[in-house]
Amino acid sequence: MNVFLQAIGPYVVPTIEVLVIAAALYYLLSFFWNTRAMDLFLGFMAFLLISLFATVFGFPVLQRLMHYFVNSAVIAILVIFQPELRLALSKLSVKGKKIEELSDFEKFLESLTHSVYRMAEKRIGAIILIENQDSLDEFALKSILLNAEFSSELLESLFISSSPLHDGAVIIRGTTIVAASVILPLADESLQISRSMGTRHRAALGISQIRDSLAIVVSEETGRVSVARDGIMTRGVKIDRFKGIVRSIFNPPKGELGKKFAITDWLRSWKVE
Numbered sequence: 001m002n003v004f005l006q007a008i009g010p011y012v013v014p015t016i017e018v019l020v021i022a023a024a025l026y027y028l029l030s031f032f033w034n035t036r037a038m039d040l041f042l043g044f045m046a047f048l049l050i051s052l053f054a055t056v057f058g059f060p061v062l063q064r065l066m067h068y069f070v071n072s073a074v075i076a077i078l079v080i081f082q083p084e085l086r087l088a089l090s091k092l093s094v095k096g097k098k099i100e101e102l103s104d105f106e107k108f109l110e111s112l113t114h115s116v117y118r119m120a121e122k123r124i125g126a127i128i129l130i131e132n133q134d135s136l137d138e139f140a141l142k143s144i145l146l147n148a149e150f151s152s153e154l155l156e157s158l159f160i161s162s163s164p165l166h167d168g169a170v171i172i173r174g175t176t177i178v179a180a181s182v183i184l185p186l187a188d189e190s191l192q193i194s195r196s197m198g199t200r201h202r203a204a205l206g207i208s209q210i211r212d213s214l215a216i217v218v219s220e221e222t223g224r225v226s227v228a229r230d231g232i233m234t235r236g237v238k239i240d241r242f243k244g245i246v247r248s249i250f251n252p253p254k255g256e257l258g259k260k261f262a263i264t265d266w267l268r269s270w271k272v273e
Contacts, residue, residue, distance in 0.1 A: 044073055108150060108175050109246055115152040116216060116225060117239055119159060125220030126159040127169040127200045129182070132249065134211040136171050140179035143168060150175045159218075169203065169215075185210070201235075204228040214249055 051066035053059075112128075119126050129136060144165055148154060150172060158180050159166045168181035187205035197205075204215035208228040215228040226235040227245055237245070 044070075044077065047073065104175075109243060111150065111152045112155075112172075112246070113239060113243055115155045116218060116242070118152075119156060119218045120223045120225050123220055123223045124156070124159050124161075124218065125166075125200060126216075126218040127184075127204055128155070128216040129169055129171045129184075129207060130214045130216070130246070130249075131171060131173045131178070132212045132214065134213065136173075136178075136182075136211060136213060139169075139182050139184060139207075140171050143171075143179045143182040145179050146177050148177045150177050169207075201226060201228075201233065205231065205233050208232070214246065 047066060047070060051063065051070060054063035054066055116126070116128070154177060155170065157163060158170055158177075165181040169184055170180050171178045171182055184203040185206045186199070186202040187209060198219070198221070200217050200219070204217045204226070205228045207213060208215050209231040212230070217226040217228070218224075219226070224236045225242060226233055227237055227242070228234075229245075229249070234245075
């Protein structure tokens with residue numbers, strides 16, 4: 001028995017390390033599979049293989065270049081894919097979350113996502129504001145108040161060209177469509193503004209500079225979806241990243257569905273083992 005333990009002893013630690021690395025890679029691959037992040041992940045792995053090749057076969061210049069690149073790429077990945085990484089880490093071990101609340105939020109998110117990308121497919125221009133901590137009543141009270149329960153059909157009907165309310169923005173609070181035909185301030189001149197930006201994009205960027213709401217824009221010309229928050233606009237957002245951004249900002253509502261998604265309550269409700 002002692003001889004057997006001595007024989008396998010040198011292989012125990014490497015085996016455990018391989019299993020841990022394999023489990024981590026499997027989790028990352030399953031989470032990012034068929035998403036925009038997957039392409040970057042595979043590219044990063046390719047550079048790691050090139051770096052390993054340079055180390056094994058003794059190419060010092062290539063090895064040094066790969067070393068600098070990999071170090072910079074890690075920081076870039078953390079910055080660019082912060083919403084997705086935050087969501088992936090949060091799923092590892094979570095307590096204290098009510099399943100029915102998560103289900104309600106997921107239903108809302110699926111319905112919102114479906115509406116946004118269906119309008120994008122049909123080239124229906126839209127601007128949607130999801131209220132966060134900062135109140136948007138200042139703008140809602142000057143527009144057409146609806147206070148209607150959210151539905152994808154209602155949201156899309158507000159932006160079709162035949163609707164008298166299609167020119168302005170729509171404000172959503174929790175799962176309630178509060179107001180339509182909302183007039184928003186345009187963005188101040190900044191590096192974020194380009195000549196290709198239309199009025200909707202400028203308005204979304206403008207409200208994001210003065211409120212913490214999430215502004216969603218569907219381009220009538222290109223059919224691309226953009227999001228603006230904290231004075232920064234991300235254009236050409238794919239459906240998987242869109243869901244990740246919304247999830248990273250808002251939490252499932254507690255109690256009555258019409259209440260705002262409070263980020264502070266969201267953070268308190270997560271207890272990591």
